[in-house]
Amino acid sequence: MSKIELKPYKGARDFYPEDKAFQKWMFNKWREVVESFGYVEYDAPILEPTDLFLLKGNQEIIDSQTYTFLDRGDRSVTVRTEMTPSISRMVASKRQELSYPLRWYSIPNLWRYERMQKGRLREFWQLNVDMFGDSSEFAELEMLQIIDGIFQKFQAKRTSYTIKINSRLLVNQLLNDLGMTEIKSVEIIRLLDKLSKMSAEEFATELDKLTGNSDSSKKIVQFMSAKTIDELTDNLIKLPSAALINKILVDLSNLGIRNVVYDPTLMRGFDYYTDIVFEVFDNDPENNRAILGGGRYDGLVGQMGVEPVPTIGFAIGDVVFADFLRTHKLVRKINLSIEATMIIREVDSINGALAAARDLREMGVKLSVDTTGRKIEKQLKSALKSGVTYIIFAGAEEIKNKLFTIKNINSGSEEKHSLQRIVSIIKDSRNTIS
16 A cells, blocks of 8 residues: 555645634634624535536636536536635525525635645635625625725734725726727736736737737726726716726725725626726735735626626635735734643542533533543643643542632633632633634
C-alpha cells in the first residue's frame, strides 16, 4: 500500500478546533448583521445539474473552473461554485407560493477548480445575501447598508475599505450607441472586467481588436475615465440608472456611509447582472483587492420558465474576508467552545465529580472532565494546553462541602464557590468576549 498523504486535498483546508472557532466567530457576526435586517437562512444541494450553471451562459467557467462529472445514472452534475443559480431555481420552483419580497441568506461550502492565490482557494465558504421581489432603489440601498454593517460589526474603519458602484445598463447603452452586437458587447465587458490585471498597452490592443476601430475604443476609454456621473455623455446621463447611482451616493452619505464612489470600470464578470453592480475594495496596499461583490440580476429566475422576479444580492468569501480582518488587525481572541475542564483530585472521587459535572452542564456550562486518573500535574498541563479559561477541581472535600475550587487561567486567581456561583462566573465571562 502506498503511503497515505497527510495533507488535505490541494486547495482545501483542515479546520483544527482553533481554526473552526475562528470560522464560527466570523460566521456568527455575519449572521447577526443580516438577520438584523430581517433575512432568513436557506440552503441547497451541494450537487446541481450542470445545465443549471449553463443558464448564465459561461460555458468557459463550466469547462475550466468547476468539478463536473457524470453520476452513475449518466447525468452531468456540478459541485456548486456559487449559490445564485441554486437560489434562483428554488425561487422559480415556488414562484407563486412565496411571499415577496424575500430576504434570504446562506453560508454554504463551495468548490471552484481554479488557480490558487492569496485570498482564493478551491474550497471556500461564502456568505450570500439576496432579496427577491423589490425593484425599487431602496433594495440597492439596503444591500449596501448591510455590507457596510458587516464591516462595522468587525470594527473596521471606513477609511480601510471603499465601496464602488456602477451600472451595467450604462455600459450596455454605451456599447449599443457604438453599434456593438450583443456578442461583441459581452466580450468587451469581460475585457473591461480584466482591466486591473492588464497593462494599458495590452488593454488598448485587445480593445481595438474587439471594437474594430480606434474611435469606438476612444469613447469607451473616455467613459471609463469618468470620476462622476456628470462627466458622462448627455445620452447616458439621462438614463434612470445614472440618476439612481447619484441618489444612492447621496442617501448613503446621509446615513454616514461616505466611502462610496462611482467607478465606471467596475463590471463584475458574470453575464446575468442587469443594472447596478458593486464591489468592496481593501484600501491597504498589502491587500489591495476586491473583498466582495454583487449587484442586480433581474432576469435569472425568468430563464427557468416562470415570470421574472426583480433580484439583487451579494457574496463574501471567507478566505478573502479573513485576510482583510488579519491585514487590519481586527481578529479578536477566540475562545474554544470548552469553557472549563474539571480535574479530579482522587480516583475515589470520580462518581461525585461526574455528578457535579452533570449539574454544571445542565446549568449551561461547556465542560470537559479529565477521567484519565493521571497525576494532578499532568492533568493541569493538558488543561492549560487545551486553551480552556477555567479549571474546576473536584476532590473528596469539595464534593462533601459542595464548594469547588475554580481557577481562572488568565488571571491566575483561585476561589471556592458553589456550583451555582461557578456557573454565574463562567456565564459572566462570556459577555467580555465579542
